[in-house]
Amino acid sequence: MESGPVRVMTSVGAVLLTLTLTGAEGGGAAAGGASSTAGAAGAPRQSFTAPMLGLPADTEYRCTISEILEPSCGVWWGGSPHNGDLDALEDAAGRRMDIVYTWSGIDQPQIPSESERRMVAEGRFVHTNIEARRFTRPGHPAVSYRDILGGEFDSVLRTQARAIAGLEAPYFLTFDHEADANKRYNTRGTPQEFTRAWRHIVDIYRREGADNAIWVWNVTGWKDNLDRLPGLWPGNEYVDWISWEAYNMTGCDTMPGWKHVDSFEDALRPAYEWIQNEGPKHGIDSTKPVMIGEMGTTDIGPRETFQWYADVPRVLREYERVRAVKVWDSKVSDGCDFRVGVNRYAQQGFELAGQDPYVDLPERVRRLVEYAHAE
Template sequence: MASMGAVLLTLTLTGADGGGPTGQTGQAEAPRRSFTAPMLGLPSGAEYRCTVSEILEPSCGVWWGGSPHEGDVAQLEEAAGRRMDIVYTWRGIDQAQVPGERERRLVAEGRFVHTNIEARRFTRPGHPDVSYRSILAGEFDGVLRDQARAVAALEAPYFLTFDHEADANKRYNKRGTPQEFTRAWRHIVDLYEEEGADNAIWVWNVTGWRDNLDRLPGLWPGNEYVDWISWEAYNMTGCDLMPGWDHVDSFEDALRPAYEWIQNEGPKHGIDPAKPVMIGEMGTTFIGARETLEWYADVPRVLPEYERIRAVKVWDSKVSEGCDFRLGVNRYAQQGFEMAGRDPYVNMPDRVRRLVEYAHRD
């Protein structure tokens, strides 16, 4: 597991010659590398300061990303009018090729990748469930070690989740008990560490729904096994899979319950509220032309009010006929998301990306 933010890579540039990265939190000092203003795309005499931790937590804004419909990142980026910082991908625990060709290409093109490793057999028709007990018994250890070695070989930071939404009704106590989930999580992280995948950044993802919050303590793997905390921010008005959803939740309405629970109740259950937060999925069904546009366009206004949120990913997919979140089929959603993506708060400067790139070369 990537160290828990123990090292901060701090970039301060002053004057034509630039400066150098310096940083520390507590006892650890950051790796040092010489930077100049032109190297990082800054004009001569510019001043800029930002920090990016080993687990990719930025201090100067929010990473912007998404889960593209049918894996088509080009289509999502065309609708968004910009490149995604993070792309969400989905794999099974029985797949040795993690990252696969697609993920490696995304990394090579300069994007971060977040892969959910589902407790399901993706190599079999229907993707049948896998029990946590079988994972703990070592049935998938060989595959997991292959995955870990492949991640390590990337020599680039890589976000990983095991079995997202373990608190959801369709998963909770279905593949095993909460205790077995946490033990399986720790088992997987330990295997990755044994194989040298120090660039793996572990993202604990739950639904974040108010009715599921009391399930979270039992699903927490422990601070030393989690780098980022993640949940979702949806409005599902009119969704045929949610017949009781007859109201409209704003983006802020959707993210607030879990945020407040982590900050206020999390420490009572051993959850560190200082960990960075990723809104792993977000989006709204169609709620009217102006309302849909404004739902997305309002996201950047909300984010600075919740300082632990450091990444957001849109869910650009269709769940069912009556529950469609694809930006490309709703011009109001597309326009709102495009407007949001132009906000400086969710546009990490290229010079910050280069800081990450250069730091991980050392």
């Protein structure tokens, strides 16, 4: 099975960036300096000493961050803030989000927006879902994949791509998330038209030099939808991360049939196992990093709600391909609320989880990305 070529960001000289901290007397670079060494495949790696990153000279720490931002030492922690209120989410979390999930329409040329640019400037990663909908019109009406393939939005897409290329920073992108969901599947077009539209968009971005765009294929991950995934796969060379969702919706008034309780692991496992076991049979590269694009639970009781979130880091350690997780901090209806800041027990569990070292990557790991772009 071919995994497809890995894109090299124009501002990054190394295929794999390696943080190796061995102190002033250790191997590699001299104290205070950096050097390039050859990796296992002969590709250059960037070495840094502990003093460079503000650590004691005798510190030993190793971590790698790939050019598509896959960390070897833990998981990025993020979220989609309710009404775009990032401050409220981060106050509830008791920490800064590594990744912020945002939403735009394919008809919007202002991607990234000013707020997205500000988040990038402040050191966060942004993940924008570009919906096949017209966000510039009331009601955000849907767009057919045929219209996209026909070139109706090419000019807008070129503008988006040039703006993202100009950031000279990595930027996560998804086209039309949850294409496997009942309300979307075969509604905006066929699965084949979805995959063609995805490739059409990626090709435009690449022609405009947006090699810093990191493409995240997102589906619901629901067990009943897994047989739809092969027909929605754009191809290994057009996808960098694989993403799905992990929800518990007990008592949600929009899901009246949901009477059971799914733990975070219960929600994560089916798609994970399908990708690992069945994905390769359908040409899906199961070694690609995984992002849990949205997660959360409704109120299932004080202790249970707290534990649902508190267990997340423990579960993640058991699913090694998962390298990013984002909470969906929003409200569907009065009877279906996932905002962590309005539920004392959700907030406490989420805050505790976010302090776990596995999902609280140190600032020195983020600096690895910054050094790469300074090369």
